[in-house]
Amino acid sequence: MVSEFTYNANPARIVFGRGVSANVAAEISGLGCSRALVLSTPFQAADAKKLAGVLGSHAVGVFSNAAMHTPVGVTQEAMVAYETSGADCVVSLGGGSTIGLGKAIAYRNDAPQIVIATTYAGSEVTPILGQTENGLKTTIRSAKVLPEVVIYDPELTVGLPVGMSVTSGLNAMAHAVEAVYAENRNPVTSLMAIEGVRALRESLPAIVKRPDDIEARSEALYGAWLCGAVLGTVGMALHHKICHTLGGTFDLPHADTHAIMLPHSAAYNAPVTAKEMAPLAELFGGSIGGGLWDFAKSLNAPLALRDLQVNESDLDRAADIATQNPYWNPRPIEHQAIRELLQRAFEGRRPE
Ligand code: NAD
Numbered sequence: 001m002v003s004e005f006t007y008n009a010n011p012a013r014i015v016f017g018r019g020v021s022a023n024v025a026a027e028i029s030g031l032g033c034s035r036a037l038v039l040s041t042p043f044q045a046a047d048a049k050k051l052a053g054v055l056g057s058h059a060v061g062v063f064s065n066a067a068m069h070t071p072v073g074v075t076q077e078a079m080v081a082y083e084t085s086g087a088d089c090v091v092s093l094g095g096g097s098t099i100g101l102g103k104a105i106a107y108r109n110d111a112p113q114i115v116i117a118t119t120y121a122g123s124e125v126t127p128i129l130g131q132t133e134n135g136l137k138t139t140i141r142s143a144k145v146l147p148e149v150v151i152y153d154p155e156l157t158v159g160l161p162v163g164m165s166v167t168s169g170l171n172a173m174a175h176a177v178e179a180v181y182a183e184n185r186n187p188v189t190s191l192m193a194i195e196g197v198r199a200l201r202e203s204l205p206a207i208v209k210r211p212d213d214i215e216a217r218s219e220a221l222y223g224a225w226l227c228g229a230v231l232g233t234v235g236m237a238l239h240h241k242i243c244h245t246l247g248g249t250f251d252l253p254h255a256d257t258h259a260i261m262l263p264h265s266a267a268y269n270a271p272v273t274a275k276e277m278a279p280l281a282e283l284f285g286g287s288i289g290g291g292l293w294d295f296a297k298s299l300n301a302p303l304a305l306r307d308l309q310v311n312e313s314d315l316d317r318a319a320d321i322a323t324q325n326p327y328w329n330p331r332p333i334e335h336q337a338i339r340e341l342l343q344r345a346f347e348g349r350r351p352e
Pocket of ligand 1: 041042043044068069070094095096097098100118119120121122123124126127128129130156157158159160161164168231254255
């Protein structure tokens with residue numbers, strides 16, 4: 001029997017395929033806009049400039065100072081650039097950092113957003129904005145920040161370094177793993193989550209072997225879209241809480257933290273979510289925690305928190321914060337078990 005459910009889908013236009021980023025001008029016009037401010041991080045500034053050149057009169061400026069965790073000071077600079085350039089929309093070219101900046105602008109002035117996603121983090125399909133001010137990260141959920149158009153062009157992901165492709169892909173998988181056991185899961189998000197993990201399970205090893213394998217890049221981006229879409233639709237649990245704690249309190253790199261923690265948080269929840277996680281466990285040889293860890297190891301992903309400059313003496317504090325005001329989780333949050341989980345992740349040991 002199908003259990004009772006409620007499904008709130010996020011409206012967005014998704015344009016997927018090799019070479020589709022050539023159609024950005026048409027997407028700008030399709031939104032009734034004509035003057036885009038192109039956004040990027042400093043690292044992708046040259047790509048943003050090139051895109052603005054291709055857009056010609058459809059681009060009125062480039063702002064390339066996007067930074068991780070969307071600092072409010074950077075958003076204020078970008079707002080000035082938006083207003084002085086006379087822009088009527090933003091084109092965000094990049095991963096979660098650039099997309100976060102576009103969302104922060106839209107949150108303030110309702111600017112329509114076209115996103116060209118170049119990592120697997122999934123922010124482009126969520127109505128969630130995380131921003132930081134005075135060292136504090138706050139999260140806002142608002143329909144205003146959901147991008148109107150998302151362009152997925154696998155050709156633009158070929159340059160994503162292999163290490164980052166792996167951690168970003170595992171970050172995407174983490175959304176899907178938590179989606180299958182989410183409190184407000186529904187049959188559609190579960191289908192999307194399982195298919196998203198399958199696509200990344202198949203494509204990431206191929207990308208590690210040959211980073212310019214366009215078929216694998218295409219499959220990974222497809223998986224990332226599905227995983228991002230479920231992140232935007234259902235609630236996340238223990239894994240995301242731990243990663244937010246570690247990321248926010250100890251300023252750890254986002255994707256690496258997800259990659260290290262995922263096998264451990266999945267193993268923690270496995271005993272009480274066997275039915276929901278069965279299709280995922282099957283993809284990883286039968287054991288979700290151990291299987292994910294073996295998979296991450298085979299891709300040379302980071303496995304130990306100590307390699308991210310976490311001090312062992314910080315783990316007690318991390319366990320305290322991660323267990324205070326916990327998100328809903330299928331297994332009760334047990335302080336001692338979470339502390340042990342953090343210890344295993346710190347040492348890079350395979351979950352039991
Ligand atoms: P990122 O956007 O910070 O990108 C990392 C680096 O890789 C940047 O320098 C970027 O310019 C570069 N890069 C991106 N794509 C590239 C490509 N194809 N080729 C070469 N270089 C490329 O990394 P991320 O992991 O995508 O995003 C992390 C941020 O996104 C965090 O702040 C996180 O909190 C946020 N996030 C938000 C949501 C949400 O729903 N709000 C979801 C996921 C992540």
